[in-house]
Amino acid sequence: MSERNEWPLWEVFVRSKAGLDHKHCGSLHAADPQMAIQLARDVYTRRQEGTSVWVVRSDQITASDPGEKSSYFDPMEDKVYRHPTFYVLPKSLDHM
Amino acid sequence: MPASITVSSHPSVQYLLRIGDTCLIHAQRLAEWSGHAPIVEEDIALANMALDLIGQARAVLGRAGELEAELGGEAHDEDQLAFLRDERDFRNCTIVELPRGDFALTMLRNCALAIFLKLLWDGLAASSDGQLAAIAGKAVKEARYHEEHAAGWVVRLGDGTSESAARSKAALDVLWPYVAELFEDDAIDAAAAASGLGPRWSELRDGWHAAFGAVLAAAALEAPAERAFRSTGKAGRHSEHLGYVLAEMQHLQRAYPGGVW
Numbered sequence: 001m002s003e004r005n006e007w008p009l010w011e012v013f014v015r016s017k018a019g020l021d022h023k024h025c026g027s028l029h030a031a032d033p034q035m036a037i038q039l040a041r042d043v044y045t046r047r048q049e050g051t052s053v054w055v056v057r058s059d060q061i062t063a064s065d066p067g068e069k070s071s072y073f074d075p076m077e078d079k080v081y082r083h084p085t086f087y088v089l090p091k092s093l094d095h096m
Numbered sequence: 097m098p099a100s101i102t103v104s105s106h107p108s109v110q111y112l113l114r115i116g117d118t119c120l121i122h123a124q125r126l127a128e129w130s131g132h133a134p135i136v137e138e139d140i141a142l143a144n145m146a147l148d149l150i151g152q153a154r155a156v157l158g159r160a161g162e163l164e165a166e167l168g169g170e171a172h173d174e175d176q177l178a179f180l181r182d183e184r185d186f187r188n189c190t191i192v193e194l195p196r197g198d199f200a201l202t203m204l205r206n207c208a209l210a211i212f213l214k215l216l217w218d219g220l221a222a223s224s225d226g227q228l229a230a231i232a233g234k235a236v237k238e239a240r241y242h243e244e245h246a247a248g249w250v251v252r253l254g255d256g257t258s259e260s261a262a263r264s265k266a267a268l269d270v271l272w273p274y275v276a277e278l279f280e281d282d283a284i285d286a287a288a289a290a291s292g293l294g295p296r297w298s299e300l301r302d303g304w305h306a307a308f309g310a311v312l313a314a315a316a317l318e319a320p321a322e323r324a325f326r327s328t329g330k331a332g333r334h335s336e337h338l339g340y341v342l343a344e345m346q347h348l349q350r351a352y353p354g355g356v357w
Contacts, residue, residue, distance in 0.1 A: 007135075028137050031252065038245055042141035 010036040011061060012044050013054040022054050030055075098353040101172055101180045104164045107287035110187060111294060112163065112228070113177075114284070114330050115216065116156035117188035120178060121338070122209055123149035124345050125196050134199060141245060145206070148238040152213075153178070155231040162227075179349035183332075183339050190327035191274035193338040200253050200260065201267035207246035208271065211307045212278055214239035215300040224292030247311045254315025264317055272320040277327040279304070 007029040013022035025044050030036035036055040045053065064072060076082070103109060126146035133139035158174040165171035192209065196202050217239055220232035253260040279301035288294045312319055327335065348355060 029135060030137065034248060035252075038248065039137040039141060041241075042144050042245075043137050046140075046144060 007031045009058040010040070010055045011058050012036075012040040013056070014040070014044055014050040015052040015054075016049060017051055022052065025049075027058060098180060098350065100182045100185075101176055103160075103172065103177065103181065103185055104167060104169045106164070106167050106169075107284045108291065108293055109160050109163050109167070110284045111288040112156055112160035113187040114189070115220075115294075116153045116160060116177070117186050118192055118209075119149045119156065119213070120153035121186070121188040121341060122192040123147070123153060124341055125192060125194075126202070126206070128196050129202065142202075145238075145242050145245070148235075148242070152231070152235045152238070155235075156228070159225070159227050159231065175349065179346045183334055183342055185332060186329070186334065186338060186342070187332060188329050188334075188338075189274070189277050190329035190335050191271060191277065193329065193335055193341055194270070194274065195337060197267060197270065198263055199249075200263040201270060203246050203249035203253065204264065204267050205271055206242060207250050207311055208275060208304075208308055210239050210242035210246055211311075212300065212304055214243055215303050215307075216295070216297070219295035219300070223294050228293070243307075247314075250311050250317075251315045254312070254317040261316070264315065268312075268317060269320055273323055273325050274327050276322065276325075277330060280326060280330070282331070 008031075009027055010030055011027050012025055014025050015022045028036065028039050028043055030039050033055060037053055040053045040055055041050075044050065103113065123146045126142055126149065129142040130139060130146075133142055154174045157177040161172035161174065161177055191205065194205075197205075214236060217232040217236035221229055221236065223229040223232065250264070254264040255261070279298050281296050281298040285296040285298065289296045309319065329335070329338070
């Protein structure tokens with residue numbers, strides 16, 4: 001399919017209930033924002049997963065470069081002191 | 097082969113059959129798109145909407161069967177009503193049994209039917225039958241979404257490329273002669289209005305033309321001229337297409353009576 005005939009890709013974010021974040025749940029092709037919202041509703045909220053939907057054109061998202069993963073993320077591997085695991089928490093907070 | 101059932105000719109039962117059968121056959125035609133829609137997202141959307149309509153058909157046919165018993169006849173459940181009636185006993189509007197055609201025809205028909213059903217459910221929400229009013233209250237939300245979905249497509253296709261506009265126009269020409277039947281009144285409508293069961297369908301005509309006309313205008317399409325022809329599916333006299341729909345839909349229950357998954 002030539003690029004001219006292909007509908008743009010959209011990333012779909014669904015909020016499962018009020019107060020929670022919109023979470024990324026997938027992507028779909030649609031011709032315009034309205035269609036993207038409708039199709040997101042039909043594809044990703046069929047089983048009552050959502051109360052609100054966002055769609056963002058995938059080409060509007062700036063992403064980190066997978067090739068730079070080693071310099072971006074690997075240095076954090078040995079810095080355990082950044083995790084708050086050295087504090088002793090009261091037992092009642094065991095779900096932190 | 098299990099024998100076909102005969103349904104009460106009481107006007108209230110007949111009124112409910114018109115609604116339930118219209119939803120059921122409409123759903124059956126929509127479900128034909130499963131695996132054939134132009135994109136997978138639409139495939140899922142159309143299947144969702146077919147399932148909404150099946151849910152509405154189940155509820156209304158179920159109520160019709162109960163009503164038969166309340167009126168002193170034999171009760172039928174939704175499955176018996178869907179699978180064991182002959183063509184002549186189906187009361188759906190003819191427009192829903194026409195072949196699904198191309199995507200333009202399907203979207204125009206969906207839009208026409210969604211607007212019609214939305215107006216009908218709105219009227220039925222005030223029904224003197226509490227169960228029917230509850231069914232309508234839930235179904236109207238589904239119809240609103242179906243309208244939004246289909247109207248978007250009608251505008252996109254009608255006001256799209258020369259190919260999509262030509263197909264939309266051709267589809268409208270095919271469907272238009274069958275629209276008038278939706279709003280034809282008879283004794284069953286009069287009885288429903290008198291008992292408070294539901295509105296005469298002719299009462300929905302103006303609202304439908306206003307809403308559908310607005311979609312056509314946005315789609316740069318024009319309604320064809322009105323003709324004298326009237327289809328008669330609501331009275332059980334169908335086009336040649338319904339028999340084939342029923343043959344496919346009823347085959348399993350006729351061949352394996354009471355079969356379940």
